[in-house]
Amino acid sequence: MVPQKFEYAAPDSLKSVLQLLDAGAKPLAGGMSLIPMMKLRLAAPEQLVDLQKVKELSYIRESGNAIHIGAMTTHYEVETFPVLLRKCPLLAETAAEIGDLQVRNRGTIGGSVAHADPSADYPAALQALEAKLVLIGAQKERTVSAAEFFVDAFTTVLEPGEIVREVIVPAEELGTGTRYEKVVQPASGFAIVGVAVRVRRSAGKISFVRVGITGLSNHSYRATSAEATLAGTTGAAADVQNAAALVAEGIDANSDLHASANYRKHLASVHAARAITTAISRAS
Amino acid sequence: MKITCTINGKTYSNDVETRLLLIHYLREVAQLTGSHVGCETSLCGACTVEVNGKAVKSCTMFAVQADGAKITTIEGLASNGTLHPLQEAFWNEHGLQCGFCTPGMIMASKQILERYPNPTEDEIRHGLAGNVCRCTGYQHIVNALKAAAAGARK
Numbered sequence: 031m032v033p034q035k036f037e038y039a040a041p042d043s044l045k046s047v048l049q050l051l052d053a054g055a056k057p058l059a060g061g062m063s064l065i066p067m068m069k070l071r072l073a074a075p076e077q078l079v080d081l082q083k084v085k086e087l088s089y090i091r092e093s094g095n096a097i098h099i100g101a102m103t104t105h106y107e108v109e110t111f112p113v114l115l116r117k118c119p120l121l122a123e124t125a126a127e128i129g130d131l132q133v134r135n136r137g138t139i140g141g142s143v144a145h146a147d148p149s150a151d152y153p154a155a156l157q158a159l160e161a162k163l164v165l166i167g168a169q170k171e172r173t174v175s176a177a178e179f180f181v182d183a184f185t186t187v188l189e190p191g192e193i194v195r196e197v198i199v200p201a202e203e204l205g206t207g208t209r210y211e212k213v214v215q216p217a218s219g220f221a222i223v224g225v226a227v228r229v230r231r232s233a234g235k236i237s238f239v240r241v242g243i244t245g246l247s248n249h250s251y252r253a254t255s256a257e258a259t260l261a262g263t264t265g266a267a268a269d270v271q272n273a274a275a276l277v278a279e280g281i282d283a284n285s286d287l288h289a290s291a292n293y294r295k296h297l298a299s300v301h302a303a304r305a306i307t308t309a310i311s312r313a314s
Numbered sequence: 315m316k317i318t319c320t321i322n323g324k325t326y327s328n329d330v331e332t333r334l335l336l337i338h339y340l341r342e343v344a345q346l347t348g349s350h351v352g353c354e355t356s357l358c359g360a361c362t363v364e365v366n367g368k369a370v371k372s373c374t375m376f377a378v379q380a381d382g383a384k385i386t387t388i389e390g391l392a393s394n395g396t397l398h399p400l401q402e403a404f405w406n407e408h409g410l411q412c413g414f415c416t417p418g419m420i421m422a423s424k425q426i427l428e429r430y431p432n433p434t435e436d437e438i439r440h441g442l443a444g445n446v447c448r449c450t451g452y453q454h455i456v457n458a459l460k461a462a463a464a465g466a467r468k
Contacts, residue, residue, distance in 0.1 A: 035333055038378050040378075062374060066355060218357070
């Protein structure tokens, strides 16, 4: 498998990267999706700009009640970074389930979200976290929500020449319980269905709940009717089942040789119930 | 494009096509054929090598991305005829049958033991999820990692 010929540059400053992007180059982050696509000639960029030397895109910083993650931060770094493990364990738990050890060593959060594979893991967590994404191009910088960012399969609001600069997630309030549950497609490591849940309790009732879903349809989403059904209940087994039954409501589910649309919807409900149950057990 | 990297302690400088994959650079240019090409689609892990201390699938990286990098391949593990403890453990525990996946298995195992010096079975199996063995030898491979970890603790 030999990709088409291309020109390659690996500048060490974001400014140089943005200039090359403006001139038509395609950005290369960890390469865990782009390189396989180039090998299959599904992608054939004439010019690649490699972001691996841009140190100003690789960081995890806590600021107030938010955690800022640079686009070139690897899945392994997200999986193991102490601040994330303590204050945004949902994202760390999700990162630990991506692909495999070698993929997590090179793959990056910015590259993964920009690629927007409908079966990728991060989008479920980013929807549940109501994450924000900072996008930058040669002319301007803008911030969008995860809900706005993911448009369709492999399609985001990124414009030509624009890249994800950072992902902003909340530092969880004390007592928040979270869980990412995934049905893995064993050959690829991708999620046939993935469910990310955040729950808070107050005076014996569920006072806050967010449910993010990936793998089920062309893009990730928040299961808002499931959230509304669970909120205000005591979170008993029947409440969890009622809410989980709604996660695929109104969704045009994907169908492939691994799982039909109906089976995918069934998996989503079963795993939503498991994820909600675990998240509640982790909430205090 | 001219690249310079260090492989198993030796410096290599070559002019390569930008589209040359690292695995082909290692095997065909540096003539280090220990790392294998299995699936060439980043699923099987037979091409796993260490780049700047991280286990990576060298079929999913361009050689030009390794410019300036420090690379270790399976050939770099034994020193002066003494096998690396993981190589010893794979041998003793019968962690291979045909041996095709073994170079990648050992390079991934090295990373697992660096991160989990005393790994649980779950940590071993989760860590090896990106390496495929078609002789169905996983149990012996898991045993080999446990033996290597126990040996290191002695």
